[in-house]
Amino acid sequence: MDKIQHALKKTKASALPESLNYPPTPVIFNTQESNFEKNFLRFLKSTPVYFIHDNYVEQLTELFFLQNPQYKEDHSESQKPLKIFLDSNRDEYGQYSYTGTWIYYPWNQIIMHILDERSYFDLRTHRNRFLITPHEQKKLYEATLGIAGLSVGNSVALTLAYTGVAKTMKLADPDVFALSNLNRVRVPAYYIGAKKVYVAAQQIYEINPYADLILYPEGLTQNNLRDFLVGKPQLDLVVDEMDNLKMKIFIRLAARSVRLPVVMATDNSDNGIVDVDRFDIDPHGGPFGGLPAIDLETVIKGINFGEPLDLTMEEKIRLSSQIVGPSGVATRMQDSLKEVGKTIASWPQLGISAFLGGVNTAYVVKGILLGQSIASGKKHISLDEIFLDDYRSNKSQKIRSQKTKKFVEYIQTLNSKDIPQVWTVKERDFPKKGSLDDKIRFLIKYAILAPSTHNTQPWKFTMRKNQLILNLDNTRALPNSDPKKREAYLSIGAALENTLIAASYFGLNTDVKFIKNTKDEISIQIRCSEKRSNYYNSLFSEIVKRFTDRSLFRKRIIPKKIVIGLNKLNIDPHLSLNFIQKGSMKNELAALLGNASIESMKNILFRKELAHWIRNNFTKQRDGFSIGLPDIQSLIAPFLMHEVNLERRSKKSREHIMVENSPAVIIISTQADTKENWIKAGQLYERVALYMSKNGLRHSIHAAIIEHQKSHQQLRTKLGIKYYPQVFIRIGYGKGPIQYTPRRDDSEVFNI
Incomplete structure (x- = not known):
């Protein structure tokens, strides 16, 4: 017992x-x-x-x-x-x-x-006299503050309470104290397990029993953010010390919408950093400069929009270092961050910097409330620089510079994404001694690397004896941006092309039939036999290298030799391929595409559908795509796309600019506007993409000019063709690193 x-x-x-x-x-x-x-x-x-x-x-x-x-x-x-x-x-x-x-x-x-x-x-407050005038003290006491996050936020709250600032405070934090918090928060050990928000309230009441505190023990959520900011009494200022990175962004968007300043302290070894966003003075500046106004209700609605944010510790380091700026991280902090996940279990913090953060933030809060000239921006408070005599010596500066360079390189390794495993398929794994069905099944690993609109991957495969059946997966349809399923069939065509090229490379002959089912949909039957053929075998190695690049290209002329080879790719008389490199025609097409893109973005249903497939830079999902934003902005990209017409005030759309700054465009057209021809156009598109990859070029496809009926007709007129344009591709030489989009595993798209 x-x-x-x-x-x-x-x-x-x-x-x-x-x-x-x-x-x-x-x-x-x-x-x-x-x-x-x-x-x-x-x-x-x-x-x-x-x-x-x-x-x-x-x-x-x-x-x-x-x-x-x-x-x-x-x-x-x-x-x-x-x-x-x-x-x-x-x-x-x-x-x-x-x-x-x-x-x-x-x-x-x-x-x-x-x-x-x-x-x-x-x-x-008597000893504050004339350090703070009676008039100022009254103004400070009557202010209402919101503090979200009560580790460093605890120091902020207590410093303000001691100074006689804000009788009324709204405090939010969902967490409880752990033993590891006791290195930086003034609480006794017997409060381990106690809610941070309740402990902070006790401490403030013990300083000022007349305080008026409104508590949010669940932390800030979609359900209470409105009340926190503008519920009576309305806040005058927000202090953000939350760990939730996504909520840190949304509280700024929300504060921006109601013109509230936001102040945040960040630990930095023995030093501190304070970020100030004066949305009360300039709601169009700060981290969201250039974004149109977004009302509070829209912001709140967007908090739970998109995929949940599930960050690894390395990803948190990567994101947090971007908030601070890698070059601004103190050298001791650099050393500690490198050890997270190795010899350190969680985020490194010191009591010195936590209390320093409380003082720094309280100073800024006091200054803003009293109308002092405190501007938006990031301020570094370095005790090292103030107290270490050799801080500015050539030797110390050289050491710091060398360590910072290595730390920046370390952060860059965190920024570089691993290639999704599906892209690392090895030809040596082909089952040479396996059955024909085994060999056919292996081809799917290459088929799924085909491009698709929004990376929806709208394909599914089934097997019959010696046959691979490729069908459209209607659960991945895009009813608003692709109502006729034209783009879906283009994607199917690209997957078919990869299959045929891979089959030929591995010594299999293929016979393809298009079969129309009772729902007027095309099913593709690929019959294979062990008979060697040569169907664009030279392009096989590019299947695992080709990727869609949505960034700006270099304005470098494409050699004539490549253009000649490009024209040889089309072997179907029912298809045409137009290569346009001349500036005037290309720029006219860029403007046409831009107008179509702007019109598409006016449609809320189109934006909602697009937003569903946009992924942040930390996604664990295996479909959808990133739109190339920096990490922080990527966290709210789906929300912004869904709720805001980002092209509304633009003179030129992003797509207009991309095509205008590309060396050339390619338009693939079909003699008839049918599903069979869409598939064939998709095949030619993938062939072109692989050929471009082989010659060191990149590409991206732009569908708005095709899907928008008016611009589609104008495109035909400008090209002077009777064929139906189906694929609009811009091509050029890339600038940035390769970014492979994720793919579902072949087992997810295959049914026996």
Whole structure:
């Protein structure tokens, strides 16, 4: 029998003090209220009291000397006026029990007798006088602040409370204290497991029992962000010390919408960083400069939009270092961050920097509330630079520069994404000694590397004896951007082309039939036999290298030799291929595409569908695509696409600019506008893409000019053709690193 546990249970004590399990609120008894005596006596009879602290006379005495600075405490001449003052404050019984205020703190069962609120405040802030003027102190006390995140935020809140800033605070944090928090937050060890928001409230009430605190123990969520910011009383300023990176972005978007400044402190070894966003002065500046106005309700609606953010520790380091700026990270912090996940389990922080962050942030908050000239921006507060005599020496600067260079290189390794495993398929894994069906099944690994609109991968494969059947997966259709499924069939055609090229390379002959089913959809039957052929075998190696590049290309002329080879790729008389490199025609087509893109973006259903497939840069999903934004902005890219027409104020759309700055475009057209021809156009498109890859070029496809009926007709007119344009490709030489889009595994698209 565990005697210790048995004895502990007999004490009937709770695992945590009961007060830590619910919002702490002091009970206030104002002696001037009519029912004071009755209520207070009843309370004393029914409530456990551990300790009574009544030094009311000492408080009155200190108040007298505050109000009468001409008297000295130790001079005899002050005794008579002091006595008169004390006597004037006695109650009808000649005591002080019926004057001032009685406070009961339920979390420690202490009763205190204190001065009324005005006198308590004057006395408590007396030593602030003219460091903060009385007018300024009143203004600061009447402010309402919101503090989200209560580790460093705890230091901020307490520093502000000590300074007499913000009687009213809204505090939010969903977490509880762990033992590892005790290196940087002023709480006793027996508060481990207590909610941070409740502990902070207790601490503030113990400084100012008259404080008005509104608590959000669930943290900030989609359900309470509106109340936190603009619910009565409305905030004057937001302090953000949250760990939730996505919410850090959304609280800024929300604050921007209602013109609230946001201040944030960041630990940096022994030093600190303060970020200030003065949305109250310039709602169009800061981290969202260039974005159109987004109202609060729209922002709130977007909080849970898109995929959940599930970051690894390395990804958190990568993202956080971008917020700080890798070159601004202190060298000791650089060393610590490199050890996270190796010898350190979580984020490195020091008590010195946490308390420094509290002081720095409180200073900025005070300055903003008092109308001082504090601008938006990032400020580094370096104690190292202030106190270390050799900080500026050539030797120290050289060491820091070398370490920072290595740290930036380390961060870049975190930024470089691993190639998704499906792209690393090896030809040596081809089952040479396997059955024909085994060999056919292996071809799917190459088929799925084909491009598709929004990377929807709208294909599914089934096997029959010696046959591979390729069908459209209608669950991945795009009813708003591709109502006729033209783009889906182009994607199917690209997957078919990869299959045929891979089959030929591995010594298989193929016979392809298009079969129309009862739903007027095309099913592709690929019959294979072990008979060597040569169907674009030279392009096989490019299947695992080809990728779509949505960035700007270099303005480098494409050699004539490549253009000649390009024209040889089309062997179907029912298809045409137009290569356009001349500036005037290309620029006209760029403008036409731009107008089509702008028109498409006006359609909320189109944007909603597009947003569904946009992924952030940390996605774990195996479909969809990133739109090339920096990591931080990528977290809200789906929301922005869904809720905001980003092209609304643009003179030129992004697609217009991309084509205008590309050396050439290619248009693939078909004689008839049918599903069979869409598939064949998709085959030629993939052949072109592989050929471009083989010659060191990149490409991207642009569908708006084809899908938009008016621009489609204008395109035919400009080209002077009777064929139907189906694929609009821009090509050029890339600038940045290769970025492979994810793919579903072949097992996910294959049914036996």
